[in-house]
Amino acid sequence: MRVFQFTEQPYPDAWDKHQGSLRVNLPNKLLDPAHAADLFHRYYDEWQLADQLGIDIMVNEHHQTATCMSSACVITLAVLSRITKRARLLILGYPIANRPDPLRAAEELATIDVISRGRLEMGFVKGVPQEVPVANLNPVFQNQRFWEAHDFIIKAMTSHDEPFNWESENFHYRQVNIWPRPYQQPHPPVWSTTGSKLTAEKLGSLGYTMATLGTGYGTRPIYDAYRKGYMAAGRPPPGADRFAYLGFVAVGETEEEARRLGELVLAYPRTSGIVHPPFRNPPGFLSVQDNVRILKGEGRPRSFTKDGRVVNMRKGSVQDLIDAGVLFCGTPDQVFDQIIDFIGHCGGMGNLLMMGHAGGMSHEDTVSNLTLFGREVLPRLKAFRQPEAAAAAE
Amino acid sequence: MGAASAENLQRIKVDGVELDINEQGSGPPLLFLHPGHPLGRFAHDEPALGALAKSFRVIAPTHPGFGHADAPKWMTSVDDLAYFYLDLLNELDLNGVVLVGASFGGWIAAEIAVKSTARLSRLVLANPVGIKIGDRETRDFVDIYSIFDKEIAELAYADAAAGTPDIPNLSDETLFHMARSREATARYGWSPFLHNPKLKSRLHRIDIPTLVLYGEADRITRDGYCRAYADCIPGAQFKPMKDAGHFPHKETPDAFAQAVANFVVRKDKELVS
Numbered sequence: 001m002r003v004f005q006f007t008e009q010p011y012p013d014a015w016d017k018h019q020g021s022l023r024v025n026l027p028n029k030l031l032d033p034a035h036a037a038d039l040f041h042r043y044y045d046e047w048q049l050a051d052q053l054g055i056d057i058m059v060n061e062h063h064q065t066a067t068c069m070s071s072a073c074v075i076t077l078a079v080l081s082r083i084t085k086r087a088r089l090l091i092l093g094y095p096i097a098n099r100p101d102p103l104r105a106a107e108e109l110a111t112i113d114v115i116s117r118g119r120l121e122m123g124f125v126k127g128v129p130q131e132v133p134v135a136n137l138n139p140v141f142q143n144q145r146f147w148e149a150h151d152f153i154i155k156a157m158t159s160h161d162e163p164f165n166w167e168s169e170n171f172h173y174r175q176v177n178i179w180p181r182p183y184q185q186p187h188p189p190v191w192s193t194t195g196s197k198l199t200a201e202k203l204g205s206l207g208y209t210m211a212t213l214g215t216g217y218g219t220r221p222i223y224d225a226y227r228k229g230y231m232a233a234g235r236p237p238p239g240a241d242r243f244a245y246l247g248f249v250a251v252g253e254t255e256e257e258a259r260r261l262g263e264l265v266l267a268y269p270r271t272s273g274i275v276h277p278p279f280r281n282p283p284g285f286l287s288v289q290d291n292v293r294i295l296k297g298e299g300r301p302r303s304f305t306k307d308g309r310v311v312n313m314r315k316g317s318v319q320d321l322i323d324a325g326v327l328f329c330g331t332p333d334q335v336f337d338q339i340i341d342f343i344g345h346c347g348g349m350g351n352l353l354m355m356g357h358a359g360g361m362s363h364e365d366t367v368s369n370l371t372l373f374g375r376e377v378l379p380r381l382k383a384f385r386q387p388e389a390a391a392a393a394e
Numbered sequence: 395m396g397a398a399s400a401e402n403l404q405r406i407k408v409d410g411v412e413l414d415i416n417e418q419g420s421g422p423p424l425l426f427l428h429p430g431h432p433l434g435r436f437a438h439d440e441p442a443l444g445a446l447a448k449s450f451r452v453i454a455p456t457h458p459g460f461g462h463a464d465a466p467k468w469m470t471s472v473d474d475l476a477y478f479y480l481d482l483l484n485e486l487d488l489n490g491v492v493l494v495g496a497s498f499g500g501w502i503a504a505e506i507a508v509k510s511t512a513r514l515s516r517l518v519l520a521n522p523v524g525i526k527i528g529d530r531e532t533r534d535f536v537d538i539y540s541i542f543d544k545e546i547a548e549l550a551y552a553d554a555a556a557g558t559p560d561i562p563n564l565s566d567e568t569l570f571h572m573a574r575s576r577e578a579t580a581r582y583g584w585s586p587f588l589h590n591p592k593l594k595s596r597l598h599r600i601d602i603p604t605l606v607l608y609g610e611a612d613r614i615t616r617d618g619y620c621r622a623y624a625d626c627i628p629g630a631q632f633k634p635m636k637d638a639g640h641f642p643h644k645e646t647p648d649a650f651a652q653a654v655a656n657f658v659v660r661k662d663k664e665l666v667s
Binding site: 133136137138139140141276277278279282283284288291292295296 | 470539540541542561566569570572573574576577579580581584585
């Protein structure tokens with residue numbers, strides 16, 4: 001099993017100064033560049049610690065937001081590929097449908113793979129709705145553009161003998177021939193995220209590593225859809241390494257200490273949805289049926305406890321989110337047990353994407369959280385034998 | 395009224411694309427192109443259609459993607475819609491057509507008229523969008539996708555209370571049309587936002603009598619925008635309308651229909667008796 005440490009490199013000092021929106025339209029005068037520099041250096045130090053502890057690294061990007069200063073994921077990856085030694089470097093993800101230039105994306109990612117000597121895990125995502133106003137590419141065609149960009153990047157990474165031509169609906173190139181080509185052959189492993197069974201089945205058919213976020217004890221049906229697509233392509237049942245889950249992690253020497261950290265790490269779900277509402281639902285992003293539901297004021301719950309109770313990720317307590325399998329929190333023993341239980345629910349889950357830092361969590365608290373996890377929980381997870389793939393697929 | 399007008403509905407095929415049209419009245423043919431956005435969604439019981447039908451044979455399609463008929467994959471721009479409607483005129487073999495477009499429909503109408511006026515007699519644009527007047531940092535239209543629906547209604551209507559949809563009391567069918575209309579407007583007009591950068595320089599090609607109606611309470615378009623639009627079309631008349639905002643055909647349907655009829659009869663008395 002692999003565990004990846006994830007933080008969004010937030011700028012929490014502006015979080016109490018918003019007028020209802022931390023994203024898109026929060027004036028950047030609220031950011032002090034000197035303080036941002038200190039924060040960045042600190043966050044990289046913490047990722048270096050993760051590298052030393054045997055924890056892998058996950059980065060992402062968001063735009064125009066105090067919740068995430070990583071606005072160009074390749075910059076984050078570029079720094080990490082030089083200052084870390086062994087960690088796998090997962091970008092989850094690169095919002096390729098929000099970029100006008102997938103050739104540039106292919107060049108960037110191939111270069112990072114080379115500099116890191118083949119440590120890149122290449123996640124492509126469609127991105128959250130509030131990225132749309134900033135990218136300003138038509139959200140109605142986002143899905144089509146995503147797969148076109150995906151096809152192009154893979155083709156660019158795997159074409160070595162002569163330049164090729166590309167003239168598709170969205171992208172036009174001549175003489176495509178990227179230098180350097182990727183270190184890993186045929187290309188870095190591909191990941192993606194989803195909360196939809198339909199997309200899960202498609203990701204399964206492609207055999208990519210699939211991650212879900214905050215799906216708690218409602219994860220299994222999405223994984224099963226992936227299994228269906230994976231096996232329909234003529235493969236044996238997928239192993240646990242095809243599945244990833246993003247959960248919040250807070251480990252303490254005592255339960256009390258862990259719960260104090262749990263409150264801090266939950267700053268992420270409690271703030272990530274603070275955005276001017278029209279930016280949350282760009283046209284064409286959700287289906288017409290979902291939009292009718294929204295007009296009628298009907299929501300769609302995402303996180304459930306084992307016994308089917310709906311938990312609101314933004315407002316739930318530490319205990320609620322532990323019950324929902326969204327937060328793994330407690331002493332090392334408790335956290336290990338919670339994760340193992342969750343893996344059982346999933347029928348195998350081989351990549352824990354651990355948000356072990358969020359919000360205003362201090363450097364000392366973050367170091368403590370990572371260190372305790374790395375020393376006390378990680379070795380046991382590495383030794384843990386995942387459920388049999390064939391049994392999960394039945 | 396809704397039930398009666400449903401009888402006017404039919405689904406036809408043009409270029410292999412399914413199209414829902416509402417046809418009523420008799421007289422010279424009039425093609426009515428509806429606006430976009432949930433507030434501008436096509437409604438078969440639109441009072442303006444009934445009012446126009448007193449003087450014209452009104453043909454009112456629901457643009458592909460806005461209602462129950464899907465837009466084909468290739469139909470992604472107002473340019474595509476314009477050629478499609480030119481094909482509709484060929485298909486129905488209509489001549490001397492009075493082409494009327496409101497807001498987003500006005501954009502389509504202008505794109506049609508710069509391509510060919512061979513089957514057209516008159517062009518009427520009501521608070522149209524589609525061209526760029528402002529400088530690079532000045533939007534000509536409110537960014538409807540960055541504000542609340544309630545704010546849009548306040549900017550669009552002279553009487554915002556009457557124009558704001560009463561969501562809890564709307565049918566699922568109407569909500570469906572609102573959601574489709576919101577998505578389809580973005581399909582054709584997300585970026586460049588509600589305009590074609592090329593269109594302004596082509597408006598000089600319009601060689602039929604043109605009337606630009608302007609619901610003067612409109613605050614969706616920038617002040618002076620509709621007047622500037624009219625100034626780009628050779629000989630176009632500009633007529634402000636009171637008690638109406640961005641959708642004069644919705645707020646003052648009778649005055650709207652009368653303005654269209656007057657414009658047609660004044661220019662060509664034998665068209666309307």
